[in-house]
Amino acid sequence: MAELTMVQAINLALEQEMEKDDSVHVLGEDVGVDGGVFRVTDGLLKKFGEDRVMDTPLAESAIVGMSVGMAIAGLKPVCELQFSGFSYFAFHQLEGQAARMRWRTRGRYNVPMVCRIPYGGGVRALEHHSESREAYYAHTPGLKMVIPSGPRNARALLVSAMRDPDPVIFFEGKAIYRAFREEVPDEEETIPLGESQIAREGGDLTMITYGAMTHRTLEAAEKLAEEDGIEAEVIDLLSISPLDDEKLSESVRKTGRVVIVHEAHRSFGPGAEIIARINEKSFYYLEAPIQRVTGYDVITPYFAREQDYIPDVARIITGARQAMAD
């Protein structure tokens, strides 16, 4: 057991899996000598050499396209795109090739690759470095989309993602890369893709969130308990696609009240889909309209105003209180 940041925990997952499985390769811009711009791949080049830790030329489309080819032919690429804002350079490879290869070849080929992408705001970064656009990927048939909320589940999820037979988009919240440490066991842990976790138990209100927002949501839940006597259940989704319908239904049927928190834009965001699922499966258990606390439908403002864009604890509490109103 060691106390690790999320950066270190992801690094541990990569290192252990590369040791275990020599078909795992890491590739991307600055992932080798530099150890990645966030240092997530630090030390891997030294340990595994440049055939397996590839500093690529600057071309996202080729990074992903090459990964697709490697995966078809028996390797397990874990590629890094430096920021989600630059993943669109490779969108056609993800949508048009990675996501479709199994389907198009009627199962002859599959694409066991992971695309690691830092996402989200809160680190005073430049334009294109702060968005939370997981919906693009969750909306794409054939892709799985996961977002850890901390060191321990990041490590476990990444191991599962690397062993998954299909392409997985793995978003890493920049704001929580180094924000806190957690005990991460040396021995292997996995979390099945598509399974969410209860981050806090409660019976009055269901708060659904994921990624960096999990922490603000938990903080809001504690305040709600103190100030309003409301015991909220916080569900940390972990997988945006596939969604853990079962756990959502269970909690919603217990509480009847729901607030969804995400940093992503509001319209057509993950919250919209979650509400639809709840309506489809548990509508008659609801006691009040479901609330959403989200980023606005504007381009994430430059960093001086990003905290006004990203949901904060006070906004989450306001949303929760609305969900509790009769």
Place this chain on the structure above:
Amino acid sequence: MPRKKIKLEHSVEYLSILDEKGKPDKDLDPKIDKDTLLRMHRTMLLSRRFDEYQLRWQKQGRIGTFAPAKGQEASQIGSIAAVEDDDWMVPSFRETSVALWRGTPMSGLLLFNAGYNEGGEIPEGQNDLPISIPVASQITEAVGIAYAMKMQKKDRLVVSYFGDGATSEGDFHEALNFSQVFNTPNIFICQNNQWAISVPREQQTESRTLAQKALAYGMPGIQVDGNDPLAVYTATREAAERARKGDGPTLIECVTYRLSVHTTADDPGKYRDEEEEEKWEERDPIPRFQQYLKDRRILRKKDIDALEKEIDDEVKSAWDEVEEQIESLDDPLVMFDHLFEERPAYLEEQRQTMKQYREDNDG
């Protein structure tokens, strides 16, 4: 004959006019007029000092991440000084010297770096595009603008900037191909500063030069000493003449060096050695240009001293101005502005929600 050679007469010219000590090749000296030379020098020096102040302010948390231009002033000023003020300029994210030459106020650049969208405003009358961070993506826009100039029969060309790393992106290749196919008045300035974050130029591509990438598209490509403002100026001037005559685009590779960090979030100690940096310090474009100007008796030591003082005051007062401006910029509702010409109802509703929320919470 089943097999034969297709003869391709391709070569890339290399141009350098000032040697490392600032002595010009007399035959090649473009004989730029004195006022322009002084303005070039002043802007290079201003850009350098502005970078230095910004590095300090970044460490103090007054501004956020930015990409210094240090070392690349000659590539930037040599090229932009060779085109007209009403030509178009399409930057990437490191063109501080170019921005200053074009008239962008330092306060605007600072405001941008301090995280305010207001800093991205392009001053009226300046045909510049804003900073573009997604590498190489702006090059295709530059081709579109040039095509529009051609269609509208305006005698304007487009200078666009990007780095060595950018030449690996598809957008770079697509842009050059389109430009040549549609014969647009473009000048593509590749600042080969030897590094793309931690990836050295030799690892970016196996091509011997970056200039030769143009040849594949049937476009002339030239490599110049990017730390020699006269060479960059001359190459750009020639490219501009060709573009204005309707003879199409040119790729100019400026061989230069990023003397500073990639951005303030970067640590070059991780991937390059100081020896290399020192070697390039000796080729610093600014002292070299100063020597040339001194030898031509256009600039004296005491002029430089006075200029340094003037620039120092200018940079500091730009910050004072920004500090004052920032105090009036606390309204986050502006994030709802400028998304569309008319704000749709759903967005207005969100704006009102934020407004109400702020009032309720004394925001």
